[in-house]
Structures are given as C-alpha cells and as structure tokens.
Amino acid sequence: MKKILIVLLLSASVLSAKETGLFGKIIDVAENDTLNVRAEPNYKARKIAEIPSSGYVGVAKCRQFKTSLWCQVYPLTQQGYEHFSGIKEKGWVNAKYLLFSDRGYVLVDGKASCDYVIQCKADKCERVLDYQTDDENEIKNLETEWIDRKRLHGESRFGTSSSDPKINPEGDICSSAVYIDDYLQNRRLKQLSAKTEGKAYQTLLKFLKTFSRLEPETIAAFVHPTAGLTLNYYTRFGRGNKGFTAKQIKHIDVLGKHQCFWGYTDGKGDAVYMTLYDFFAFLPHDIEHIREIKPLKTLNGFHCAKNSECQGYEVLWYDKPREEDFSWQGLVVILELYRGKWYVAGLLRDRWTI
Incomplete structure (x- = not known):
C-alpha cells in the first residue's frame, strides 16, 4: 500500500510540473496587495521581493513542496517591479497564484531574434518560423515548427529584440505578436462562423x-x-x-x-x-x-x-x-x-x- 501511495504522489508531482507554462499572470491577489517572492520554494523561506496583483512574469521551473506546487519566476525585460527587476533576479512563488500561459516571445538557446511561441504540449512548443501576408498586410498563413521546451526562455518583446546591427539595423522592437494573435483569432472565428x-x-x-x-x-x-x-x-x-x-x-x-x-x-x-x-x-x-x-x-x-x-x-x-x-x-x-x-x-x- 505504501509503495502504491508513493508512486501516486510522484505521478501527481510530475503531472503538475507539465501543466505549468512559460509565463505566469498573478491571480487571486487583492488589488491593493502583493504576492511574496521567496528565496526557496516554501512559505517559511526568506522573502526577497513582492509582485503586484497585476504582475506578469516568466516561469523558469516548478517544484513540488509537500502538497503545494512552487514555481521559480523572474521579471521580464522592461516589465520588472520594485526590488524585482534585475536581469538575474529569480525567486519562488506558490503556483496557485499563477495563471499559466505558453504564448509569447522567447529566447531560443539564449538568442534574441523575436521568436514567438503560440502553444506548448508536454515537452514541445510550437514556434512561428515565418508567415505570409496579403495585400492588406494581414497574415494569411503561418509556418511553424515544434521544438524542445527546454531550449526556450520566456521574455518580453523588448528582451527578444536582437541587438545585433546585422540582424536588426534599425533597432526595432519585436511587433509580430499582434498580427499572429489576430490571425489565430480570425481562424477560430471562421470555424465558429461555419x-x-x-x-x-x-x-x-x-x-x-x-x-x-x-x-x-x-x-x-x-x-x-x-x-x-x-x-x-x-x-x-x-x-x-x-x-x-x-x-x-x-x-x-x-x-x-x-x-x-x-x-x-x-x-x-x-x-x-x-x-x-x-x-x-x-x-x-x-x-x-x-x-x-x-x-x-x-x-x-x-x-x-x-x-x-x-x-x-x-x-x-x-x-x-x-x-x-x-x-x-x-x-x-x-x-x-x-x-x-x-x-x-x-x-x-x-x-x-x-
């Protein structure tokens, strides 16, 4: 009986980890309150920062601590918060206060090139490689590929804009997300319109x-x-x-x-x-x-x-x-x-x- 119970607990821990996302929106925190960020994944650990109720962060990894799932989070470039804004800042929060998402800009193997992910399934994520537009500059077709999730690091559109003048001579900020999201919404609307x-x-x-x-x-x-x-x-x-x-x-x-x-x-x-x-x-x-x-x-x-x-x-x-x-x-x-x-x-x- 004890062996069966241990297996079930381990399975639940692994399943919870797979259901997490590349990003997390703070939820279930009062408007005038903040979410504590801890040095370790437990509620007794030292508090190192606070995130406001409207916060949006990157998620590095998640770990089970007793009956709770905790996630190591970090601030996105130019979307940081007081005492939690540095490029190397990381801390732990209880996952029950996070609404996970796998949609957003990412670094691939640490490189910034405006890469955008639209979804993840298990250990793979679907990255947009290219898209074709019509005469009105609206996307008519997406070209994507599935890549290993472990190669990705969620970021903001500022953090994924290349600083290489050969790749990005004008120093532009990534902007493809709005067009990609609009295309995906229009595609779903067409299905519903049927x-x-x-x-x-x-x-x-x-x-x-x-x-x-x-x-x-x-x-x-x-x-x-x-x-x-x-x-x-x-x-x-x-x-x-x-x-x-x-x-x-x-x-x-x-x-x-x-x-x-x-x-x-x-x-x-x-x-x-x-x-x-x-x-x-x-x-x-x-x-x-x-x-x-x-x-x-x-x-x-x-x-x-x-x-x-x-x-x-x-x-x-x-x-x-x-x-x-x-x-x-x-x-x-x-x-x-x-x-x-x-x-x-x-x-x-x-x-x-x-």
Whole structure:
C-alpha cells in the first residue's frame, strides 16, 4: 500500500510540473496587495521581493513542496517591479497564484531574434518560423515548427529584440505578436462562423472579435442605442445590475479612475471595486480558445423589454481540457433586436469549478 501511495504522489508531482507554462499572470491577489517572492520554494523561506496583483512574469521551473506546487519566476525585460527587476533576479512563488500561459516571445538557446511561441504540449512548443501576408498586410498563413521546451526562455518583446546591427539595423522592437494573435483569432472565428444560426449569432461573433481587443469605441458600437448595456458581477442578472450607455462606454477613459462597487466575492464576502474598463478585462474574451457557443434556453434573469425580441448565448472556455465537465468559464451575452438590427444588451461572467 505504501509503495502504491508513493508512486501516486510522484505521478501527481510530475503531472503538475507539465501543466505549468512559460509565463505566469498573478491571480487571486487583492488589488491593493502583493504576492511574496521567496528565496526557496516554501512559505517559511526568506522573502526577497513582492509582485503586484497585476504582475506578469516568466516561469523558469516548478517544484513540488509537500502538497503545494512552487514555481521559480523572474521579471521580464522592461516589465520588472520594485526590488524585482534585475536581469538575474529569480525567486519562488506558490503556483496557485499563477495563471499559466505558453504564448509569447522567447529566447531560443539564449538568442534574441523575436521568436514567438503560440502553444506548448508536454515537452514541445510550437514556434512561428515565418508567415505570409496579403495585400492588406494581414497574415494569411503561418509556418511553424515544434521544438524542445527546454531550449526556450520566456521574455518580453523588448528582451527578444536582437541587438545585433546585422540582424536588426534599425533597432526595432519585436511587433509580430499582434498580427499572429489576430490571425489565430480570425481562424477560430471562421470555424465558429461555419454554423449558420441567423443574424443574432453572426452579430455575436462580430462582437466577440471587437470585445477581445477591449477597445471602448468599437465595443460601444454594439451597445443597444436606447436600453444601453446591463452588466452584472454575479452569474445571473438582477441583484447588482449596473447599466451603462453607449456614450459612457465609448468615453470609458473619462470613467477610468472611477471605482464602481460591483458586489461581494463568494466565500469571503469581500467588497469588489473595479473601474468599468477593469470589469471588461475581468470578463473572459480570448477568442482563439473558445470551445463552444450555446444558445440559452432562458436569459439568466435578464429582463427583455415588452414586445421586444431577445436572444441569449453562453460562450464557453474550459480551464482544463481533461476536466471539461468540472472546470469552465463562460461569457453570457444577451442580444436584443431593435429596428431590425441586433445589439448587445447584457453581459456577465459565468463559471463552474470543483
């Protein structure tokens, strides 16, 4: 029995390590708080630095310590933090505070050449070698290769720009990421567009593309002209509804410093304050990894105006591919027909995890 238990624990440790990423975004840390960086992978080790709740770092490696997974992280070039910004700085944080990603610029064998990775699977990562563009300078095809993960070191676009004047005579900063990400999103949208489900569904897809960029002016163009946009922090409309006009959203920078009260967190019951822009960023909006879009049988508590037609959809992302039934997040989008055209009238975030 003891031997079996040891094997199971070792397997869990290895599996956890493989599920980590090249990068990590700080999560589950209060807005006015920081994440402690330790000298060793345990909570009793000496604190060497702090990372703010909005932090984004590179991940060097991860290690199991008792029942917790800890990761050695480092600051990205020109994206460092107070007392944690040096090129040789490294420290350990608990992995439960990291949202991992395998998408970003990397050094390959320590060399800077604007290399970009779009995904990793086990010990291999898919690197972009080249791409072809059309007359409008949009990518129409990607050429990629799979290379060993151990050869890669996650970095920022500043840290992967070559300093060799023969390779980069103008001293340009890497900029291909925005075009590559846009191509991958458009490819996923085309796959989703293959479903012919009417004008409301097509409006939803156009909105999702706009919303993924978090550009207030273009988001505002989709907002219902008279009813505005109803937002809610909870998983149903009703208690906690907040309404905004298209004009308010278009000029979101004017409201940028205004912290709105959105409700209370589950469990601890902490009050939630966010700007309108931060609330939009809080909602899931990654088009490329959408798993499916489901029409809603009900409107999740949304009040559709009398004599008006409304249609609701839930856009689903699964957190862990192997546990699709147990861990997912969703964006509920309510559309309302007005003068023959569909507009977005309601948004909220849904989530299920165990």
